[in-house]
Amino acid sequence: MQFTPLKIEGAWSISPVRIEDERGWFARLFCEEEFAELGLETRFVQHSASFSRARGTLRGMHYQKQPHCETKLVSCVQGRIWDVIIDLRPDSPSYLDWLSLELSAEEGTHFYIPSGCAHGFQTLTDDVVVHYLISHFHAPDAAGGIRFDDPTIGIDWLNPPTVISQRDLSWPFLSQEPRLFETAGFPAF
Template sequence: MLFTETELQGVWLIEPTLMVDDRGFFTRLFCEKEMADCGLATRFVQHSRSCSVQKGTLRGLHYQEEPYAEVKLVSCVRGAIFDVVVDLRPNSPTRYKWLGFELTSENMKQVYIPAGFAHGLQTLTDGTEVSYLISQFYAPHASTGVLYNDPAFSIRWPLMPTAMSERDKSWPLVRRRTGASAS
């Protein structure tokens, strides 16, 4: 496995190392030792999966508030997504900065998202399925989000959204919630 830390401290792109022969391939998608060697969380209490029927579906931007903040390990197991992380950590020098990653079932890349980040994704194909390893149990009272098109972030989504939950359409702007502005 190849671990690459991004410019957002704590966010990692994890790429598999394939062993290929005439039968196909074999790869590891999780290794507790290698993740721990990078200082990453290795305890995941939930494994969730989502399926989005339509290309352009947008999910997010979601996170859980302290003390229920989550670490996530996200991968696309069918189709393709544009996966987005936004730094919401109050004292971070990269607060309100975002990164986007193309995750596909073919490239098998994963994004490691530390606590303090909002997460969202947009499907790039019909019938897309996403897998999430999550470090905390779901706490409905701590579950929240920020608006996907908040000008504080200026996320460049690849497509106009074709489907989105009413909840995701109605998250507040980060400025209204915190009184802060993007740098």
């Protein structure tokens, strides 16, 4: 695997190294030893998947409040997505910064998302399947979110969303709830 650190500390792009022959290819997608050598999470207690029917579907921006913050290893196993994270860690040099990666089934790249980041994505094709390895069990009472179009963050989405859940539309703007992160276990920004 090829590990590339990203501008948000602890975030990585992880690309498989494919061994190809006349049958197709083989690639390692996870190796506990390689992850541990880089100080990355190696224990993923939940494996989840999402399916989005329509191009332009937007899911996010989600996080879990302390002490249930999650590290995620995200991959797109069918179609293409524009995957986005926001750094919510107040002690981080990239606090409230966002970054994105395009993930596709063809490329097979994984997005390693460190604990303390909000996560979301927009589908770039129809019929998208996204796979998640997650370090903590889902805790419904710890679920939180930030509006995908929060002007304080300023995510430059590739396209206007065509499908978005009512729940994701109901997440607050930071200007409406400046103590949002404090109530999530993070100090106010």
